[in-house]
Ligand code: NAD
Ligand code: IPM
């Protein structure tokens with residue numbers, strides 16, 4: 001089992017170090033190879049996604065990624081920005097299906113900013129399309145043009161989905177719903193956007209193959225509101241790349257912190273990249289305070305989806321549950337009466353359980 005490890009930038013290396021320790025503690029035959037992606041790759045190789053990294057990612061059975069980006073690179077030309085490295089791997093490997101499970105561990109019911117009764121028992125799966133939409137649509141750009149007789153800068157992007165892209169992500173979502181509560185909510189903005197009208201039409205067509213699944217539709221603005229009003233109404237949610245990006249960050253707070261939300265990005269062959277849903281958190285980088293649990297839980301998803309090893313996935317998830325029950329908390333999930341620890345100490349606690 002060959003794992004490509006991409007720590008990235010900011011808190012990336014700190015949280016990755018702990019997730020790697022967890023994988024090593026499983027005592028399985030892993031071969032782990034580290035690569036550069038994001039800002040660190042721009043600094044070292046002049047590009048956010050060096051050929052060597054892409055080769056490593058292609059040859060590995062699975063990829064574990066920390067996070068990329070940071071203020072240092074925010075003024076770089078767009079093709080040299082760290083985020084391009086991440087988007088490049090997703091696109092090159094066809095990782096179109098992004099699964100983001102928002103699960104509230106009972107111990108964290110008070111860590112959420114929402115009332116405990118609103119979030120307790122929460123278990124939502126957000127299925128986000130990851131290689132299309134306005135993220136990748138052409139044309140795009142910024143240029144100076146004449147507008148109403150005056151030269152002005154104009155910026156534009158293209159929100160576009162082809163039928164096959166919508167169809168395949170909806171299938172993933174329906175299949176996931178079949179294995180869970182059999183309720184699927186498709187989120188769109190069909191009242192305004194043609195691309196999401198097509199999305200809704202295809203959702204209805206796909207439903208014919210899944211008669212046991214209850215399909216509902218919701219406009220994205222309402223979905224954002226419903227997620228904080230009554231999140232437990234949802235089982236599986238499916239949506240496009242940009243809406244999914246925004247809604248999954250929102251959903252992370254239902255679980256206590258963005259530091260708790262893992263993700264799997266899968267392609268048609270179930271090859272996957274696993275990454276926490278959060279970013280490189282430049283505001284806390286290098287201080288040993290970041291929460292490494294989302295990255296460890298992403299490693300658990302890797303065991304489940306790429307290596308078909310449910311037992312190891314559950315070992316990691318149970319170890320996380322146990323340390324939370326023991327009271328260990330990083331700053332983002334801390335509350336009085338619990339034990340505040342750093343990134344590395346959280347790793348120590350999980351390792352002790354494992
Ligand atoms: P962010 O997710 O990095 O941080 C948002 C807030 O959440 C910050 O206050 C941060 O301290 C906190 N936070 C995030 N992860 C945490 C953790 N594990 N433990 C404790 N607190 C945590 O989002 P941002 O600030 O908007 O973006 C920062 C950089 O990260 C940008 O360059 C952005 O492009 C990049 N980014 C990368 C990814 C990725 O690599 N997958 C995802 C999102 C953002
Ligand atoms: C995420 C991130 C990325 C995205 C950025 C860093 C390109 O926010 O993984 O959620 O928007 O997909």
Ligand code: MN
Pocket residue numbers: 245246249277
């Ligand atoms: Mn995001």
